[in-house]
Amino acid sequence: MIQITLKKAVRDYTGIAPLRKELNGRIRLVLDTVSGVIYDGRAAAFLTDAVDGSVVVTTTVSFDGNVTEQFVSDLLAALLPAGWLQVTEALLEQEVVEAATADPESTEESIEPVRISTEPFSHIFDRENQIQILLSSVQAFVDSGHQSRFHSIMWGPPGCGKTETLRSIAKMLGPHHATMLDGPSTTKAGAEQLFLNADRIKPFVLVEEIEKMQPHHMLWLLQLLDERGEIRKTTAKHGHQQREARVLCIATVNDLEKFRTLMHGALSSRFAHEVFFPRPDNNTLRKIVLREIEKVGGNPAWAEPAINYCAFVENNTDPRRLVSVCLSGRDGLLDGTYLRALYTNYMLSRGSTVDAELLSKLIGEQK
Ligand SMILES: Nc1ncnc2c1ncn2[C@@H]1O[C@H](COP(=O)(O)OP(=O)(O)OP(=O)(O)O)[C@@H](O)[C@H]1O
Ligand SMILES: [Mg+2]
Numbered sequence: 001m002i003q004i005t006l007k008k009a010v011r012d013y014t015g016i017a018p019l020r021k022e023l024n025g026r027i028r029l030v031l032d033t034v035s036g037v038i039y040d041g042r043a044a045a046f047l048t049d050a051v052d053g054s055v056v057v058t059t060t061v062s063f064d065g066n067v068t069e070q071f072v073s074d075l076l077a078a079l080l081p082a083g084w085l086q087v088t089e090a091l092l093e094q095e096v097v098e099a100a101t102a103d104p105e106s107t108e109e110s111i112e113p114v115r116i117s118t119e120p121f122s123h124i125f126d127r128e129n130q131i132q133i134l135l136s137s138v139q140a141f142v143d144s145g146h147q148s149r150f151h152s153i154m155w156g157p158p159g160c161g162k163t164e165t166l167r168s169i170a171k172m173l174g175p176h177h178a179t180m181l182d183g184p185s186t187t188k189a190g191a192e193q194l195f196l197n198a199d200r201i202k203p204f205v206l207v208e209e210i211e212k213m214q215p216h217h218m219l220w221l222l223q224l225l226d227e228r229g230e231i232r233k234t235t236a237k238h239g240h241q242q243r244e245a246r247v248l249c250i251a252t253v254n255d256l257e258k259f260r261t262l263m264h265g266a267l268s269s270r271f272a273h274e275v276f277f278p279r280p281d282n283n284t285l286r287k288i289v290l291r292e293i294e295k296v297g298g299n300p301a302w303a304e305p306a307i308n309y310c311a312f313v314e315n316n317t318d319p320r321r322l323v324s325v326c327l328s329g330r331d332g333l334l335d336g337t338y339l340r341a342l343y344t345n346y347m348l349s350r351g352s353t354v355d356a357e358l359l360s361k362l363i364g365e366q367k
Pocket of ligand 2: 163164252
């Protein structure tokens with residue numbers, strides 16, 4: 001039997017999905033009356049429906065079967081990252097299981113300030129200008145105490161480093177400062193938890209493929225990026241909720257035309273910078289593929305035949321294709337066997353005949 005006291009719990013839809021699976025059949029929650037509702041046996045229902053605001057909840061959790069200390073700490077770890085539950089006490093077979101939690105309010109002071117640096121971008125080539133534009137808006141935001149908010153998107157063809165740059169921005173800012181969202185899988189409820197109900201709003205919101213967010217989930221984002229910098233919600237149950245949320249948004253966009261038409265242009269109008277990422281040129285492609293070869297301890301001589309094949313046969317400058325040709329082909333790129341197989345397969349797939357001259361040129365060039 002485990003006695004858990006939960007404090008300052010608020011609803012969270014985003015954190016519960018993995019838990020629900022884990023809990024099914026293994027855990028039975030017997031809860032005290034919370035906000036006038038008694039829940040029994042459904043952790044998800046308890047967490048999403050019963051607790052709100054700063055209610056202090058004491059609940060007894062009984063487990064069916066053998067429950068290890070590890071399971072309990074995994075359970076607590078799964079609950080805690082969103083910062084909405086504070087477990088102050090947990091007893092497992094009369095032993096106290098220390099729940100490694102910090103009070104969200106007191107952690108504020110211990111969070112390191114944002115450190116703007118180009119170091120996390122050192123593996124990205126030929127994007128200095130784009131990175132400078134993005135980091136300048138981060139700097140302006142920080143220097144102005146979150147008053148100057150110049151939201152940015154990165155756009156451009158596939159495989160030109162947008163996601164890689166966004167990830168590096170996330171790395172530079174660190175998990176305490178940045179919320180990373182994925183456009184297609186972001187829901188209104190999940191976003192509201194992060195911005196309306198979280199103890200602390202992280203000042204940077206980084207969105208991958210923002211134009212793929214469902215329009216009806218996008219309203220909260222419009223509010224958030226608006227000049228006023230606040231998020232509002234009115235429901236019958238909770239009445240009017242409003243909160244200041246001065247965040248800076250940096251997003252990637254794959255389809256610029258779609259992005260511009262979303263919400264009749266209301267979303268794109270909130271973005272001050274549209275930073276263009278062009279296709280990597282040959283020199284950049286070479287650096288990317290050499291970087292990947294080095295990661296696997298391969299032979300740098302694989303790079304050139306792979307580059308030639310992608311350029312002359314497939315006319316494909318997506319680094320992902322190049323890297324897959326290179327790291328699959330390996331020595332077969334040097335003796336020509338892999339190039340022959342690739343080229344023949346490519347021509348067949350297009351209903352074309354093999355051009356013997358091009359093939360021998362491709363293979364011959366390696367020798
Ligand atoms: N300029 C670059 N410097 C270093 N690596 C790069 C660069 N451009 C692309 N890459 C590499 O190419 C791969 C694809 O890049 P990334 O995922 O960032 O593309 P993207 O622009 O987000 O593409 P998509 O539009 O398909 O989402 C990654 O492995 C990334 O490291
Ligand atoms: Mg991408």
